[in-house]
Amino acid sequence: MSRVMSPERSSERPIRSAIVCTRPSSSAGPGAGTDTNCRLAPSCNERVYAIGLGTADQIQPAALTALTNGTGGYLLLTGELGATDYFLLAKYYLQVLAGVTNEDIVTDPQGAIVPGQKHRVDFRLAETDISSDVILLSPAPEAIRFTVETPAGDLITPANVTAFPGSNFVVGRNVSYYRLSLPVPIGSGAAPGQWHAIIDVDERLLKRYLARLEKDKLTEPIRQIVTHGVPYSVSVHTYSNLRLRASVSQNSLEPGATLYLRAALTEYGLPVQRRARVRAELKRPDGTMTTLDLPEAQPGVFETSLNTSLGGVYQFRVRANGRTLRRRPFTREQVVTGAVWRGGNNPPPSSVTDPAVAHAKLCALLECLLDANVLRPELIDRLRKNGIDVAVLQRCIKRFCSGG
Secondary structure, three states: OEEEEOOOOOOOOOOOEEEEEEOOOOOOOOOOOHHHHHOOHHHOOOEEEEEEOOOHHHHOOHHHHHHHOOOOOOEEEOOOOOOOOOOHHHHHHHHHHHHHOOOEEEEOOEEEEOOOOEEEEEEEEOOOEEEEEEEEEOOOHHHEEEEEEOOOOOEEOOOOHHHOOOOEEEEEOOEEEEEEEOOEOOOOOEOOEEEEEEEEEOHHHHHHHHHHHHHOOOHHHHHHHHHHOEEEEEEEEEEEOEEEEEEEEEOOOOOOOEEEEEEEEEEOOEEOOOOEEEEEEEEOOOOOEEEEEEOEEEOOEEEEEEEOOOOEEEEEEEEEEEEOOOOOEEEEEEEEEEEEOOOOOOOOOOOOOOHHHHHHHHHHHHHHHOOOOOOOHHHHHHHHHOOOOHHHHHHHHHHHHHOO
């Protein structure tokens, strides 16, 4: 699946970016579909982003990596999704959208909330920030009261946000968000400082949501909400003059490779020199976690490396905190991934070697040979007399071609 996006925010020249999303086929071998995605490259004259749904062995993302390299975009891999990865794919899409629109992520935590609780998510905006999107992801956003508190304690709500020029509140499926133009003209004017996203549960609307799930016989989401609360993620983006750009490169695609993690911080195009600390939360392919420090290797550039011993996806959540030129605190974060797998250095599948292409051609031939225009009633009757049931044969081929 690919999509060309033309966001609202743009420079003088319109931003055009392609998003490629791929997952392993149930009826084909590893790398299936990759060659088709690569055909998109000549049509893209701007950044290309790719999201791979699955493990490195399943996707074998060498071609996707080649597709995104050199475009200013990047590849994100999910790895094997677990119970704690409820919002992972949505977060990946939001991060890609931030990249497309030249925004940065300020913070991106997640949690769960039950009736009677009030959660406050802190985030910092600085004088470098021009506007901000405060985004709530939840399976039931309509059941969560969601407001934003300024550094001075003034509340921005769905009822009053449209009174502020360039600001609004939007509710969609599984998402609601504030778009704020800074400074917000509320009180004495709100911009730099510590802000808060405040959320709590509307019990009446939550009961209505649970009743809808019960009507649709969706018992597992009901059990999760009753046991753990309503899951949510708050992601704060900013269109800003203070930018973080993180990337992963590697010297091989097989276990034993070295991953090189790099993060660059700039403010008004100049390096953020000796004013920030950068760390990365690493999730290994086996699910274990650790934290890496990225020393400042050159002005505004922070680097470290990691030797891989396990095959699979390595996910890095790169987090930076520091001070602007005016000494105001800031935070930034970005997720990047690297992957290694056995046979990773082999040439990626092409239209000649891709098993998915061979599978599709074989199925097309078999379906053509068994078409009614080929198998006349006389031939079907003759085959039946010789012990060949054409109807059973057709069902077998249909099951084979559909992956059943």
